[in-house]
Amino acid sequence: MLKAFEKTTVFALTTPSETALIDLKKEELAIAFHWFLRLENSKYKIPYPPRIAKNHKSHGEFLHALFVLCEGVHSRQRYLGLVIPYPDAMTWFKVLLDEYEKVLIASVLNADSIQDRKTDQRKTTDDESKKKRGCPKKYGERFNLADVETWHSPDERTQIQQTTCKGRLLNITILAWHQMLMRGTKHQKMYRHPFTLLKIHVTDDTNQSLWKPMWLIVIGDLRGEISLTVANHCYRQRFDIEHMLRFSKQRLLMTEFQTPDVEHEENWIRLVMLAYAQLWAAKDLATHLPRPWERYLKPHNDKIVTPSVVQRDFQRIISEIGTPLEFGLQSH
Structure with a gap:
């Protein structure tokens, strides 16, 4: 099989540089052919250093x-009874290999002419010669949150009113800029993740600012389906969630239950959430039970009943309402 590769096609060479390139192509093809023999026989040893040979394994x-294809063609030839002057698969392979070698050498001979055509095209086109090299521009004009002069006109604007639990009226103005980008890092390409930038400004009924403007971003493929009002409302829920988690850890033993079983831990979290929901449901039944250092506070001086206040009085509430177990015993 190795003898089939030793015969090479002779080309008329013009320059020493082309001769060197063609010899290099033949050398690469020879290493690839040794890999072919290695794939046919796993015990065959490639006569090249491993660091050189491994670069030509794919070749x-x-x-x-290609040889497997030739075997298939030869089998098809015998099955159909065709008379073709190629008696075996190796002959098929030799013919295709010669043509493949011609293509490799022709690519070397045509490289200079192709390069010359590309050079002529660059010279005849003034615009292409003025193009800057490097990565295409990905970012637009600078947008600095602290500098109003860098802000362009918002893409969307909305105004809503909300009333707090204490009856305070709030005027909320939301400005939105779509398809914004931020600078990333080498490993985090943030230009691939556009987002919607929101500026939320809250004023009272006298148009006086209550807090500094709050900046939010809405990021993700479905960000266009989230309205500005919904985005603001969802972020406001963050504070309630954080207070709930803090109270659950300190007063409802959320993190005290230790178990290696994930299912048991999830059940415990559900139980804590159920206890928190019961405190919320009983807020209208709780009475004021101040601490010794809270005696000076007037009962129900605030319209908002905290979970801690309800928890102090929850034993009395349960004793008056009863439990499902007590109702079950009475029915019997």
């Missing part, structure tokens, strides 16, 4: 796939 796999 050898291509030649092996």
Whole structure:
């Protein structure tokens, strides 16, 4: 099989540089052919250093796939009874290999002419010669949150009113800029993740600012389906969630239950959430039970009943309402 590769096609060479390039192509093809022999026989040893041979393994796999194709063609030839002057699969492979070698050498001979055509095109086109090299521009004009002069006109604007639990009226103005980008890092390409930038400004009924403007971003493929009002409302829920988690850890033993079983831990979290929901449901039944250092406070001086206040009086509430177990015993 190795003898089939030793015969090479002779080309008329013009320059020493082309001769060197063609010799290099032949050398690469020879290494690939040794890989082909290695794939045919795993005990075959490639006569090249491993650091050189490993770079041509994929080329050898291509030649092996080509040989398998030739075997299939030869089998098809015998099955159909065709008379073709190629008696075996190796002859088929030799013919295709010669053509493949011609293509490799022709690519070397045509490289200079192709390069010359590209050079002529660059010279005849003034615009292409003025193009800057490097990565295409990805970012637009600078947008600095602290500098109003850098802000362009918002893409969307909305105004809503909300009333707090204490009856305070709030005027909320939301400005939105779509398709914004931020600078990323080498490993985090943030230009691939556009987002919607929101500026939320809250004033009272006298148009006086209550707090500094709050900046939010809405990021993700479905960000266009979230309205500005919904985005603001969802972020406001963050404070209630954080207070709930803090209270659950300190007063409802959320983190005290230790178990290696994830299912048991999830059940415990559900139980804590159920206890928190019961405190919320009983807020209208709780009475004021101040601490010794809270005696000076007037009962129900605030319209908002905290979970801690309800928890102090929850034993009395349960004793008056009863439990499902007590109702079950009475029914019997």
